[in-house]
Amino acid sequence: DSGVTQTPKHLITATGQRVTLRCSPRSGDLSVYWYQQSLDQGLQFLIQYYNGEERAKGNILERFSAQQFPDLHSELNLSSLELGDSALYFCASSVGLAKNIQYFGAGTRLSVL
Amino acid sequence: AQSVTQLGSHVSVSEGALVLLRCNYSSSVPPYLFWYVQYPNQGLQLLLKYTSAATLVKGINGFEAEFKKSETSFHLTKPSAHMSDAAEYFCAVSDQGGKLIFGQGTELSVKP
Numbered sequence: 001d002s003g004v005t006q007t008p009k010h011l012i013t014a015t016g017q018r019v020t021l022r023c024s025p026r027s028g029d030l031s032v033y034w035y036q037q038s039l040d041q042g043l044q045f046l047i048q049y050y051n052g053e054e055r056a057k058g059n060i061l062e063r064f065s066a067q068q069f070p071d072l073h074s075e076l077n078l079s080s081l082e083l084g085d086s087a088l089y090f091c092a093s094s095v096g097l098a099k100n101i102q103y104f105g106a107g108t109r110l111s112v113l
Numbered sequence: 114a115q116s117v118t119q120l121g122s123h124v125s126v127s128e129g130a131l132v133l134l135r136c137n138y139s140s141s142v143p144p145y146l147f148w149y150v151q152y153p154n155q156g157l158q159l160l161l162k163y164t165s166a167a168t169l170v171k172g173i174n175g176f177e178a179e180f181k182k183s184e185t186s187f188h189l190t191k192p193s194a195h196m197s198d199a200a201e202y203f204c205a206v207s208d209q210g211g212k213l214i215f216g217q218g219t220e221l222s223v224k225p
Contacts, residue, residue, distance in 0.1 A: 002156060002158070004156075031211060033211070033212060033213070035213075042215060042216075042217045042218060043203060043213075043215040043218070044215075045212045045213060045214065048210065048211065048212055055210060055211075056210045056211075056212050058212065090156060090157070092157075092213075094211060096211070097209070097210055097211035100211065101147075101159055101162060102159075102211075102213060103159075104149075104156035104157040104158070105156050106155060106156045107156055
Protein backbone atom coordinates (compact mmCIF):
# COMPACT_ATOMS: atom_id res chain seq x y z
CA ASP A 1 0.00 0.00 0.00
CA SER A 2 1.56 3.28 -1.16
CA GLY A 3 -0.52 5.42 1.17
CA VAL A 4 -2.03 7.34 -1.74
CA THR A 5 -5.78 6.85 -2.07
CA GLN A 6 -7.70 7.39 -5.27
CA THR A 7 -11.46 7.24 -5.66
CA PRO A 8 -13.37 5.91 -7.42
CA LYS A 9 -11.50 2.87 -8.76
CA HIS A 10 -13.71 2.64 -11.81
CA LEU A 11 -15.89 5.18 -13.55
CA ILE A 12 -18.16 4.55 -16.51
CA THR A 13 -19.82 7.52 -18.11
CA ALA A 14 -21.10 8.85 -21.41
CA THR A 15 -19.65 11.31 -23.88
CA GLY A 16 -20.30 14.93 -22.98
CA GLN A 17 -20.46 14.25 -19.26
CA ARG A 18 -18.30 15.62 -16.45
CA VAL A 19 -16.54 13.59 -13.77
CA THR A 20 -14.37 14.28 -10.74
CA LEU A 21 -11.49 12.08 -9.67
CA ARG A 22 -10.24 12.38 -6.12
CA CYS A 23 -6.80 11.83 -4.63
CA SER A 24 -5.65 11.80 -1.02
CA PRO A 25 -1.85 12.01 -0.79
CA ARG A 26 0.34 10.28 1.73
CA SER A 27 0.39 11.91 5.12
CA GLY A 28 2.94 14.73 5.09
CA ASP A 29 3.33 14.91 1.31
CA LEU A 30 2.87 18.41 -0.10
CA SER A 31 3.18 17.68 -3.79
CA VAL A 32 0.49 15.99 -5.88
CA TYR A 33 0.87 14.93 -9.49
CA TRP A 34 -1.72 13.66 -11.98
CA TYR A 35 -0.81 11.31 -14.83
CA GLN A 36 -2.83 9.74 -17.61
CA GLN A 37 -2.04 6.26 -18.91
CA SER A 38 -3.49 5.18 -22.23
CA LEU A 39 -2.53 2.57 -24.80
CA ASP A 40 -1.64 5.07 -27.50
CA GLN A 41 -0.02 7.83 -25.42
CA GLY A 42 1.55 5.82 -22.62
CA LEU A 43 2.08 7.52 -19.26
CA GLN A 44 1.79 11.28 -19.55
CA PHE A 45 2.12 13.99 -16.95
CA LEU A 46 -0.94 16.19 -16.67
CA ILE A 47 -0.52 18.64 -13.81
CA GLN A 48 1.26 19.20 -10.50
CA TYR A 49 0.30 20.98 -7.32
CA TYR A 50 2.54 21.89 -4.43
CA ASN A 51 1.04 22.96 -1.13
CA GLY A 52 -2.12 24.19 -2.77
CA GLU A 53 -0.61 25.98 -5.72
CA GLU A 54 -0.31 24.86 -9.31
CA ARG A 55 3.33 24.13 -10.00
CA ALA A 56 3.56 22.67 -13.48
CA LYS A 57 1.34 21.77 -16.38
CA GLY A 58 1.86 19.08 -18.97
CA ASN A 59 -0.28 18.02 -21.88
CA ILE A 60 -3.51 18.71 -20.07
CA LEU A 61 -6.53 19.53 -22.17
CA GLU A 62 -8.48 22.73 -21.54
CA ARG A 63 -11.50 20.55 -20.72
CA PHE A 64 -9.54 19.21 -17.75
CA SER A 65 -8.83 21.10 -14.55
CA ALA A 66 -7.52 20.30 -11.12
CA GLN A 67 -7.08 21.79 -7.71
CA GLN A 68 -5.46 21.01 -4.40
CA PHE A 69 -7.38 21.86 -1.27
CA PRO A 70 -6.09 23.16 2.09
CA ASP A 71 -6.12 19.61 3.49
CA LEU A 72 -3.85 18.71 0.52
CA HIS A 73 -6.23 16.33 -1.19
CA SER A 74 -6.63 16.96 -4.89
CA GLU A 75 -9.36 16.62 -7.47
CA LEU A 76 -9.09 16.26 -11.22
CA ASN A 77 -12.15 17.44 -13.12
CA LEU A 78 -12.77 16.16 -16.63
CA SER A 79 -15.57 17.75 -18.62
CA SER A 80 -17.18 17.39 -22.06
CA LEU A 81 -15.82 13.89 -22.09
CA GLU A 82 -14.87 12.22 -25.35
CA LEU A 83 -14.25 8.58 -26.17
CA GLY A 84 -10.53 9.31 -26.31
CA ASP A 85 -10.49 10.36 -22.68
CA SER A 86 -10.92 6.74 -21.65
CA ALA A 87 -7.75 5.92 -19.74
CA LEU A 88 -6.25 5.12 -16.38
CA TYR A 89 -5.65 8.25 -14.32
CA PHE A 90 -3.01 8.10 -11.63
CA CYS A 91 -2.32 10.40 -8.77
CA ALA A 92 1.09 10.47 -7.14
CA SER A 93 2.42 12.35 -4.15
CA SER A 94 5.83 13.29 -2.82
CA VAL A 95 7.25 15.20 0.10
CA GLY A 96 8.81 17.87 -2.06
CA LEU A 97 9.98 18.27 -5.62
CA ALA A 98 12.67 17.06 -8.03
CA LYS A 99 14.48 13.99 -6.72
CA ASN A 100 11.87 13.03 -4.18
CA ILE A 101 10.20 9.68 -4.70
CA GLN A 102 6.68 9.83 -6.05
CA TYR A 103 4.25 7.34 -4.56
CA PHE A 104 1.42 6.29 -6.84
CA GLY A 105 -2.17 5.49 -6.10
CA ALA A 106 -3.90 2.49 -7.67
CA GLY A 107 -5.53 4.70 -10.26
CA THR A 108 -9.00 5.47 -11.50
CA ARG A 109 -10.05 3.66 -14.66
CA LEU A 110 -12.30 5.92 -16.71
CA SER A 111 -14.42 4.45 -19.47
CA VAL A 112 -16.29 6.89 -21.71
CA LEU A 113 -19.01 5.20 -23.74
CA ALA B 114 13.65 19.01 -23.10
CA GLN B 115 14.07 15.76 -21.25
CA SER B 116 13.05 12.43 -22.70
CA VAL B 117 13.38 8.72 -22.10
CA THR B 118 13.61 5.88 -24.59
CA GLN B 119 13.09 2.29 -23.58
CA LEU B 120 14.43 -0.16 -26.12
CA GLY B 121 12.09 -3.09 -26.58
CA SER B 122 8.42 -2.94 -25.74
CA HIS B 123 8.45 -6.60 -24.82
CA VAL B 124 11.21 -8.74 -23.32
CA SER B 125 10.87 -12.45 -22.62
CA VAL B 126 13.30 -14.43 -20.46
CA SER B 127 13.37 -17.86 -18.88
CA GLU B 128 13.11 -18.26 -15.14
CA GLY B 129 16.60 -18.01 -13.67
CA ALA B 130 17.99 -16.06 -16.62
CA LEU B 131 19.45 -12.56 -16.58
CA VAL B 132 16.99 -9.72 -16.94
CA LEU B 133 18.19 -6.65 -18.88
CA LEU B 134 15.81 -3.81 -19.60
CA ARG B 135 17.27 -0.90 -21.52
CA CYS B 136 16.71 2.79 -20.93
CA ASN B 137 18.37 5.80 -22.53
CA TYR B 138 17.67 9.34 -21.46
CA SER B 139 18.12 12.82 -22.78
CA SER B 140 18.63 15.69 -20.38
CA SER B 141 20.38 19.03 -20.52
CA VAL B 142 20.94 19.02 -16.76
CA PRO B 143 22.13 16.26 -14.42
CA PRO B 144 19.16 13.91 -14.39
CA TYR B 145 17.24 12.23 -11.66
CA LEU B 146 16.35 8.78 -12.97
CA PHE B 147 13.85 6.22 -11.76
CA TRP B 148 12.63 2.74 -12.54
CA TYR B 149 9.05 1.87 -11.66
CA VAL B 150 7.21 -1.44 -11.96
CA GLN B 151 3.51 -1.87 -12.66
CA TYR B 152 1.77 -5.15 -11.93
CA PRO B 153 -1.58 -5.82 -13.62
CA ASN B 154 -4.38 -3.64 -12.30
CA GLN B 155 -2.09 -1.85 -9.88
CA GLY B 156 -0.35 1.47 -9.59
CA LEU B 157 3.34 2.08 -10.11
CA GLN B 158 5.85 0.99 -7.49
CA LEU B 159 9.35 2.41 -7.25
CA LEU B 160 12.14 -0.08 -7.88
CA LEU B 161 15.09 2.28 -7.57
CA LYS B 162 16.30 5.81 -8.19
CA TYR B 163 19.47 7.63 -9.19
CA THR B 164 20.04 11.10 -7.78
CA SER B 165 23.73 11.74 -8.55
CA ALA B 166 25.26 9.69 -5.75
CA ALA B 167 26.63 6.21 -6.55
CA THR B 168 26.34 5.25 -10.21
CA LEU B 169 25.35 1.68 -9.37
CA VAL B 170 21.99 1.77 -7.69
CA LYS B 171 20.46 -1.17 -5.88
CA GLY B 172 16.72 -1.46 -5.60
CA ILE B 173 14.08 -3.77 -4.31
CA ASN B 174 13.51 -7.40 -5.33
CA GLY B 175 17.12 -7.88 -6.43
CA PHE B 176 17.06 -5.27 -9.20
CA GLU B 177 19.87 -2.82 -9.83
CA ALA B 178 20.69 -0.19 -12.42
CA GLU B 179 23.87 1.52 -13.52
CA PHE B 180 24.01 5.17 -14.51
CA LYS B 181 26.40 5.71 -17.45
CA LYS B 182 26.71 9.35 -18.35
CA SER B 183 28.87 8.71 -21.42
CA GLU B 184 26.19 6.44 -22.85
CA THR B 185 23.22 8.39 -21.42
CA SER B 186 21.91 5.06 -20.20
CA PHE B 187 20.28 3.70 -17.07
CA HIS B 188 19.68 0.01 -17.80
CA LEU B 189 17.89 -2.20 -15.28
CA THR B 190 19.23 -5.66 -14.49
CA LYS B 191 18.50 -8.64 -12.29
CA PRO B 192 20.80 -11.67 -12.24
CA SER B 193 18.06 -14.29 -12.01
CA ALA B 194 14.47 -13.81 -13.10
CA HIS B 195 11.55 -15.09 -11.06
CA MET B 196 8.04 -15.73 -12.29
CA SER B 197 6.86 -12.96 -9.97
CA ASP B 198 8.95 -10.43 -11.93
CA ALA B 199 6.50 -10.55 -14.84
CA ALA B 200 5.15 -7.01 -15.08
CA GLU B 201 5.57 -3.78 -16.99
CA TYR B 202 8.62 -1.68 -16.23
CA PHE B 203 8.94 2.05 -16.75
CA CYS B 204 12.03 4.18 -16.82
CA ALA B 205 11.49 7.85 -15.98
CA VAL B 206 13.45 11.08 -15.72
CA SER B 207 12.49 13.89 -13.40
CA ASP B 208 12.91 17.55 -14.17
CA GLN B 209 13.89 20.09 -11.52
CA GLY B 210 10.27 20.66 -10.67
CA GLY B 211 9.63 17.01 -10.00
CA LYS B 212 7.33 15.86 -12.77
CA LEU B 213 8.21 12.47 -14.22
CA ILE B 214 8.71 11.90 -17.92
CA PHE B 215 8.21 8.24 -18.66
CA GLY B 216 9.43 5.92 -21.34
CA GLN B 217 6.93 3.82 -23.23
CA GLY B 218 7.40 0.87 -20.92
CA THR B 219 8.77 -2.65 -21.34
CA GLU B 220 6.61 -5.66 -20.64
CA LEU B 221 8.65 -8.45 -19.09
CA SER B 222 7.48 -12.03 -19.51
CA VAL B 223 9.13 -14.87 -17.56
CA LYS B 224 8.86 -18.38 -18.95
CA PRO B 225 9.03 -21.40 -16.63
